[in-house]
Amino acid sequence: MLWVLVLMAGLNAGLLSRDVAYGHVFTDDATIPAWQRSRNFSLRAAVTYRLNPLLTLMITAWPQEAGTTAEELTDQQLGLPRRGLPAAKTVPPVAGTIGARRSVVVIAVESLRRDVIGLRHNGVPVMPHVSKLAESGCTFTKAYAQSTHSNYADPCVFSSLYPLRTDAHHYYSASDPWPKDLLYDVLSRHNYRTGMFSSQNESWGNMDQFLHTPVLDVFFDSQSYDGPTYVPPTDTGFAGYVKKAHVAGKLDDAVTVSKAVEWISQPDERPYCLCMNLQSSHFPYPVPDTEPTVFEPSRIDFNVSFLRYPQDKVPVVRNAYFNALHYIDKQIGRLVHTIRSLPQGNRTLIVILGDNGESFYEHGYPTHGGPPVEPQVNVALVMNCPEILESAESNYLTQMIDVVPTVLSLLQVPLNDCRQGIDVLAAERPAPTKRLAFVHCNNGRTKCNGVVSASGWKYTFDLREGVGVLHNTANDPAESVNYATTHPKVAEILSRLLTEWHRRQVTYYGKSQYYGLWNPPKEPELTDAETHVLWENVSDTDGQLPGWPSQSDVRTAPGG
Numbered sequence: 001m002l003w004v005l006v007l008m009a010g011l012n013a014g015l016l017s018r019d020v021a022y023g024h025v026f027t028d029d030a031t032i033p034a035w036q037r038s039r040n041f042s043l044r045a046a047v048t049y050r051l052n053p054l055l056t057l058m059i060t061a062w063p064q065e066a067g068t069t070a071e072e073l074t075d076q077q078l079g080l081p082r083r084g085l086p087a088a089k090t091v092p093p094v095a096g097t098i099g100a101r102r103s104v105v106v107i108a109v110e111s112l113r114r115d116v117i118g119l120r121h122n123g124v125p126v127m128p129h130v131s132k133l134a135e136s137g138c139t140f141t142k143a144y145a146q147s148t149h150s151n152y153a154d155p156c157v158f159s160s161l162y163p164l165r166t167d168a169h170h171y172y173s174a175s176d177p178w179p180k181d182l183l184y185d186v187l188s189r190h191n192y193r194t195g196m197f198s199s200q201n202e203s204w205g206n207m208d209q210f211l212h213t214p215v216l217d218v219f220f221d222s223q224s225y226d227g228p229t230y231v232p233p234t235d236t237g238f239a240g241y242v243k244k245a246h247v248a249g250k251l252d253d254a255v256t257v258s259k260a261v262e263w264i265s266q267p268d269e270r271p272y273c274l275c276m277n278l279q280s281s282h283f284p285y286p287v288p289d290t291e292p293t294v295f296e297p298s299r300i301d302f303n304v305s306f307l308r309y310p311q312d313k314v315p316v317v318r319n320a321y322f323n324a325l326h327y328i329d330k331q332i333g334r335l336v337h338t339i340r341s342l343p344q345g346n347r348t349l350i351v352i353l354g355d356n357g358e359s360f361y362e363h364g365y366p367t368h369g370g371p372p373v374e375p376q377v378n379v380a381l382v383m384n385c386p387e388i389l390e391s392a393e394s395n396y397l398t399q400m401i402d403v404v405p406t407v408l409s410l411l412q413v414p415l416n417d418c419r420q421g422i423d424v425l426a427a428e429r430p431a432p433t434k435r436l437a438f439v440h441c442n443n444g445r446t447k448c449n450g451v452v453s454a455s456g457w458k459y460t461f462d463l464r465e466g467v468g469v470l471h472n473t474a475n476d477p478a479e480s481v482n483y484a485t486t487h488p489k490v491a492e493i494l495s496r497l498l499t500e501w502h503r504r505q506v507t508y509y510g511k512s513q514y515y516g517l518w519n520p521p522k523e524p525e526l527t528d529a530e531t532h533v534l535w536e537n538v539s540d541t542d543g544q545l546p547g548w549p550s551q552s553d554v555r556t557a558p559g560g
Contacts, residue, residue, distance in 0.1 A: 071507050078508070079519030080417040082179060101190070101271040102385070102411050103264075103348040105339065106183065106403065108157055108275075109328055110150070110200075110282040111368055112354030112380045114141060116325060124294055126322050129333035130352055130382065136391050137350075137384030140424075143398045144437040144452055145356045148376040149369040151205025152440065153356045153400065158182045158211065158275055160404040160419035161520055164440040164449070164505040167463075172210040178515045180210070181418035183404045187273040188215035190413055196220065197260040198277035199251040220259055222251045252288060253278045257331040261338045271344075277355070278328050283367045285317075285324035294326050295319040306367050307445075314360050321358065347387055349410055351403065354379030363479060371460055372439040372450035374473055385410065397435035397454040398424045418519045433535060434526045438501050451498045453526075455534045459494035468495055474538060493530045500524040 117134050119126045146156040152163035155172070159182050163170075184194035195218035202208035202221040212219045256278065264272055280287060283306050287293070298319035302310060309317060332352070339345045356368050357376040368376045381398060383389055388410055401421035408415050409423040422429060432454055439450035442463075450460040456474030461467070470484040470491045484491040504521040508514045514521075526534070 071503075071511075073504060073507055073514055073521060076522075077504055078514065078521050079420070082517055082519055083417070101192070102388075103192075103271040103273070103339075103344065104183075104187070104351070104407055104411060105274045105335070105348060106157070106276070106351045106353070106407065107332065107335075108154060108277045108353055108355045109325075109380070110277070110279045110355060111321075111358035112281060112325070112352075113357045113375060114143060114354070114378045114380050117380050117382060121295055121319075121322055126295075127325050127329035127332075129329045129336060130380075133336070133350060133352065133384040134382045136386060137382055138389045138391075138425075139393045140381040140383075140398045141393060141395050142454070143353070143379055143381035143400070144439065145354065145377045145379045145400050146439055148356050148372055148439070148441050148446075149443050150200070150355055151207055152442070154207060154277065155210045157353065157355065157400045157403055158184070160401045160421040162401060162420055162438060162440065162505060162523075164502065165509040167506060169442050172206040174209045176210075177512070178509055179418045179519055180213075181416045182211070182213055183407065184273045184275060185213055185215050186404075186408060186413065186416045187271075187411075191270055192273045193217050193268060193270050194273045194275075195260070195263050196275045197256050197263070198222070199253050199256040199279035200277055200282075201250065202277075218263055220256070225251055225255065227255070250279050250282070253280050253328055253331045254288075257335050261335060264342065265338065278331065280324040280328050281321060281358075283321075283358075285320040287324055287327045291327055293319075293323045295322040298323050306369075307365075309366060311361050317366070318360050321360075347385070349383065349385040349388075349407065351384075351407060352380065352382045353400065353403065354381075355400075369441070369443055369445050371446050371448050371462075372441060372452075372458075373479055374477065377439055377450070377452075383407075383410070394424070396424055396429070396432055397437055397452070399437045420520050420523065430525075433531050436497065436523065436526065438498070438523060440505075449498050449502055451494050451501065453494065453534050455538045457490055457494060457534055457538070459491060459498055461495065461498055470494070472538070489533050493526070493533060497524050497526070 116126055117139060118131045125131055145153045147153040147163050152170075155161070156163055159180050161180060165178070184192070184196070188194050194216050196211060196216055197218070198221040200221060201223055202211060203223065208219075208221065208223075256276065260274060260276060264274060284300055284304060296319060297316050300313075300317065300320055302313060304313075304317070336350065339348050339350070342348075357374075357379050358368050359366055359370065359373065359375045362375050363370075363373045370376060379400070381400075381403070383406070399421060401419070402424045403421070405415050405419055405421050405423045406425055409426060415423070435454040437452040439452070441448050441450075447463045448460055449463065450458060452458045452473075456472050458471045458473055458479070460469050460471070462469075468484060468491065469482050470487060471479040471481070472483055473479065501524055504524070508518075508521045
């Protein structure tokens, strides 16, 4: 029987390797890393990423050809060794600590750009409640999403794991063999009650298969709701999915917040971990008809789609976006009021972030899901808890995978081993000059990797075209200039780092001897010499994106 399974796996892999997603590995194109150009890698990729996990385990344990050392990972490149986790809620509470534990609320807001925080448009605050939290809390100005589309970006926030697992588009499955340990998994072991409340249909991209873990006390999304849901016809991808799959659309954020308010208000001495996803700010930015709009004109009475709309209508569409954020802010204000009115409410840590950003043709196209241009990846991140966080503005390069370890540290809960992010507020954090952020996108619009340096240099590699582009967001915020030819050393350094990051990710997730014994890999680091090259002749000027409201209309947070 064993030889039959091996034969079937080999035949399937041979067919799958003909898929266009793997076609590039059979080329001699020098822009493709050598380790991806071998037929051995292509076969392994197909077997590993497309077949049953049992076959994957069997095939990856098979002896390899000689000369494939580039596919190996060293102990220094891997994460911490895996060890058995205690069953949920088995960590015994220390006497007197249950009430002392802080509760935490993490709210992911759809398409929330960094530059919306503190923004006043036409003299009116776009998100007054969130901006108030930012003023009295810590605002991160260089926070980067791990992807430009939600099905890759959202799981990173709660898991502290990069989204890149395979060279094909990845759909999550409850049977995925890879380790994960989400924020609420960790806190459940420390006697927290846990809840996930989302306005979106989490089956999009099979995110629910990743996010809905056994320890969750409550998992609520649009599929859980008996009332009406909303399917915007102009969001053609999601609308088509809902129609074909016969599933629910999205929820009014007011409903989601009401459910969350009801849950946290239940009498229970245990602290809570509340994770949320609010969706009104997803194109085409719907708000209830009964809700007054603040920013006008905002009526979208012209032909639009997620992929395009008339560029001369950008002010109208952007006003609709602002109105949606204003509506979300109203719901967040209602939630915060409830939190602060509860016992220990003033000790609760509140985190608000953007899962990805949003474009308004600054780089030639709208919405999100495209390459990692600044409006789509430089997202909002605010943490508020006056007892432990001073009012400050941090320009330390931060990734969304850093949210979980930073939150755990603020809660004084030991960090888990299965993570790729860091505590960005720790004294022993990496030097600011050496910080990097990695991005991976894979959908119908784009398939690319990106690496951002704290120096402002950003390198993006198109995995379909095999072309790399070098930008400098400090000198050229519109990312209109490709510096690859004028700064070849910078391009070479970032290309090497990005290629190595990609290699570590797909190699780890492709081999059971790695993911079965080790936690996910570490990201590659800059050498001192490379750091010096990146920081040479770099302006620290904070540029302004064209077409965005004037900086004079934007609050500068204290502590900068």
